[in-house]
Amino acid sequence: MTMTLPQVTRFPESPYLSEEGRRMRDAVRAAAPGLAERAREGELRGALAPETVSVLHEIGVFRITIPVELGGFALGARDTTEVVRELGRIDGSAGWTVIVSSASRSALALDDRVKDEVFADIETWQGPLLFGATVFAPKVGDGRKVEGGWMVKGRWAFGSGCKIAKWGSVGFEYDDPDTGERRRAMGLLSPEQYTIVDDWQVMGMSATSSNSVQVDEEVFVPEYRVIHTMDMPARMDALRGKYQGVGFMHSAIGTMVATTTAFAALALGMTEGALDAFVEQAAKRPPFNLPYPNMAAMASTQVVAGKARAVINTAAAVIERQVDEIDRRAVAGEDFHPWEEPEITMDLVHQIHECLRVIDGLQLALGSSTVGLSNPIQRFVRDVHVLATHGAFRIDPMAEINGRDIFGFEPLPVMAALSSPPPGKLPPNPVNGNVPGPVPRPA
Template sequence: MTNTFTDVASVVDAVKDIVPKLRENGREAEELRWLPEENIALLEKAGVFRIATPKRYGGLDLPIEDQVRVLTEVARGCGSTGWVAMVWSSSTWLATLFPDRAQEEIFASDSVRISGGFTPSGTLTPVEGGYILDGSWRFNSGCRGADWNIATSTVHHPDGTPEELVAIVPMSEFTIADDWHTSAAAATGSSTSTAKGVFVPAHRVITFVDAILGSAPDRTPTPGRGYGLFSFVLASAVATYVGIAKGALELFLERVKGRAIAYTNHTDQSQHPLTQIQVATAANKITAAEAMQDRWLRLLQERADSDEPMTDAEKAAMRGQAAFAIQLAKEAVEVLYTASGATVIQRSVPLQRFHRDIQGLAQHGLLLLSTNLEVHGRVLLGLDPDSPFL
């Protein structure tokens, strides 16, 4: 498909136009346990897969705030589609942390889809010119439709010292297991990917430390895009949860008017004070989550524009606030689901899928409320954050 969208406003408008179709395809996506090809084609045409590609490679190179706007709209239509789009776009930004030679290969197309994660469940064995990659990576969201895959692995140096490295490899070099059978985020296709004896040239491997600091050699930094690895990933991820909550609110409002409340004399649920309180509560939780989000998005961009890294205290605070924003979005959906009556459990009612998706995605280890509040709380108490994931 030819992509004619060249700025954030046009991409956001294009995504808004396809939200009804993404929502309509939700049940099919869940049954497929992967995104329908129509969803991927619509996102491609809207320019979603170009939002993080550097301009020097023909991409839109949108700042983080604008990327979040786009990803929120996608998740408003379908939680699983939003999650996969977020993984692909955040991993595309991560690819800019590799040496220029690798980037030239990765961005041979300006619309690229990259999956991957940070669990070092593979090994890299040094050989002439690079490494041999072996291992399996579970919960590899989006791997079924990705062009490239990021595989965090461990290398053991001659003295026995282990070191975590990050490799980026064509997805065609992996096999994908049919093992994604879940009650939530079912359409993300987050299957296990496996590499056996795959050669990875040295320029496609960087240290985990270089990934965190953006300090890989032979790399041309993109001005205004030095967000810091985990801060960027967290900021991108929250967009999915906020988008799901916004979509759930819309779905609730569409079906509530004129619905009777069973075993009562109330013939229009929207006229009941409790329902009015519930809707306002959910809406305000979403607004509060967005307000927190706006604060750290501004801080991220200010630091990137001034080429000044965030402090560990700021990163820890962002972790806590991001997880809290996710909690608020989850609570908003819970309120709406609880207010929807028994008919909401029908698979034909999209709201139940939005509820299950946000419940499941909120279990993600990097985004878990308790873990992130612990890191944030330690810093507030004057302690070391005691986490490398900053």
């Protein structure tokens, strides 16, 4: 078990941290020893250990983004990052699974029958209610219209949480029966309709069960379990204010940015966990070739630790500022402007990569003792690298998006750029003809 550094703050507690968020965060903190002990078991299973899932279910973390009216908590951005950051200190895969469990929110945009089906077992189902697999990826499945619904087949990668989720959401393309155009939709599948492929053999985040799911022979998806991609933005935006809780006061861009802050908070938590382990181990371990009683007495070790804490404090300041602003605007009924999103996201992605560099440095400073699979530092190294390679968090593409904006170029026709047209301009090649109007920037 690793030593936990004192958690002392020099700043007032955020007014946007709710009692429920505080309770969850503290419950995760109290459960930390057992969660840490089972982290390796989760890696070997390729999914969170059953006891870990049970503990997290009891705490309620899989219901963070579910409406209060349906048995959830509808927590805001600050609450979510506090919980995820605490999980990151223990097990990155657990934190990742909690973040992606927010996929259940998409079910609210469909017919009320879907809502009744998906949330029927909310009190008893242990794990995420819904996972999403390549809904918006370049390659999705295939569908065709039939009476009463759709016949769907395909293979969908990166279904995080699929081994412990109740439902799956997948993307598919189809020929519009009226126009013949190729369009996209998202459909909900029940577990008996797909098989899980044993392809999540990876260097890190192994317990997220981010396997592919596959449908070889067409399965029927009723019309009410399908939503067309072009309809999703408006449907999701219509959820704002429909349910109780700060989580349903966020604008569409606020919700998107809140998700990115959660992943940045996960990287921050992993960095804190790695530093905890580093401090404990350095105090016990003698250096290989220097006459110090332990590595903690070495100036070079102290420098590494000092720099690590500075990065942690900086990342925390950036993340906490953003989540509080997200919640502040939500409560005030204020929107984020589209041109604000790239800069905010870039700041957060930058913090993820700074955390990666710190965790790498901690391992290198401590040496070969960290490479054993029982040592949590090596798991933090592997997990943060997988987090940072996610398409949404690769720093150079995100920097290019921001650089184009700085120099006044139009955004490229990619998903991130499409979400953030510069003022008065439209991105080229808008998807499916769903063209937004010009977005003027105030003087």
